Amino acid sequence: MKKLIFFLITLCFALVSCTKEKTDYEAEIDTVVTDHFEFKEAVAFNTEGYNISIEALNGTFYKGYNEIRLKITNIQTNEDADASVVTFLPITVNAVGNKVSCPHLHELAYQPDENYFSGYAVFTSESNIDSIWELYISFRISNQAYKVKQIITVQEQTNKNLNMTSFTGNDDEQYFITLVSPQKPKIAENVLVAGIYRFNQPTNPPSGDFPDPSQFSYTEVSDYTLQLDPRMPEPSMGNHSSPNNKDLIQQSNGLYYGVVNYTMTGNWTLNFIMLNQRGQILKGTVVPTDFTPGVEGIKSELHIDILF
Structure with a gap:
């Protein structure tokens, strides 16, 4: 009987703590998490008679995943330039x-319906006084090559649902995982989208004028699996998970898609185990399944924390 009473007291404490924490989280969401669906100009600059405009969501470059749209215009005629490569x-x-x-x-893809060049950048840090970001752009018009460099500003990503991580895998390769969607999850089963990239170690010394793209090459990894185990690691939440989650697998656009089921707002940890094409573990550890009220949950060695 005493054990039952003790369990009920512990459970009530956990539920009260959960309610308090949930209220705090919802207050933070109201001021931080914003959906950005509109592309706006983030930077524009000129070179040799041409204007280059780069658009991003909300007109801002953020740490993490950024879809970009680049347009080139003839300054004299104000018409779209017939650019390539x-x-x-x-x-x-x-x-x-x-x-x-x-x-x-590296080589942007032309979208003829909207007449822009599309691509992405996963900025790994914010701009600050000790670190600046530069863009090196090149293109061809009428068999003439153009090159330009432009300093840009990369802002902190305040939306924790779009966090990222980088790490060295068990194969000694450098990897990056970045969350792409959802920007603002719901208490429901959410489609979880992520990008997984590997740095290509240069095999030859730099050649030609700086920068040599072969020294700064990255690859979207193909046919990996990102096993998912979402948890609420706060002591008040007891390390509980949720049903109906699905591991992330690659789709035709190169990104990885899965399902994460958020059963309430709050701090969640997306625990991952990353497998290569042969099913070998490159990073990540199994998370204990014990319900541990009052004790912080153990995280995988490969994880991303989010908040909604």
């Missing part, structure tokens, strides 16, 4: 001059 290379330079890139689509 448009390349896009983001590079960050730190205070001591070290230069690295981030996952990106």
Whole structure:
């Protein structure tokens, strides 16, 4: 009988804590999490008679995944330029001059219906006084090559549902996982979309004028599996999970799709185990399934924390 009473008291404490925490989370959502569906100009610059405009959601480059749309216009005629072979290379330079890139689509894809070039960049850090981001753009018009460099600003991603992580896999390769969707989850089964990228270690020394794209190359990994085990790790939530989640697998657009079932608002951890094409574990550990009220839940060595 005493054990039953103790269990009921513990359960009530957990439920009260959950209600309090849930209220706090909802207050934060009202001021932080915003859906961005409209593309706006994030940066524009000129070179040799042409204007280059790059659009992003909300007109802002954020740390994490950014879909981009690039347009080239003839300044004299104000008409779309007949450009081809448009390349896009983001590079960050730190205070001591070290230069690295981030996952990106190097040769942008032309979209004839809207007359723009599409791609993406997964910025791995925000701009600050010790680190700047530069874009190196090249294109061809009438067999003439054009090149231009432009400094941009990358903002902090305040929406934790779009967090990212980077790590070294068991194969000694450098990987990046970035959340793409949903921007604002619901208490329901949500389609979870992520990008998974690998840095291609250069096999030859740099050649030609800086930057040599072969030194800053990334690949969308193919046919991997991202096993998913979502948990609420807060002590008050007892490390509980939810039913009907689905692992993430790659679709035709290169991104990975799965299902995450959020049963309430609050702090969630997306615990992952990443498998390659042969089913070998490249990163991630199994999460204990015990219900542990009052004890913080153990996370996979590969995880992303979110909040909604």
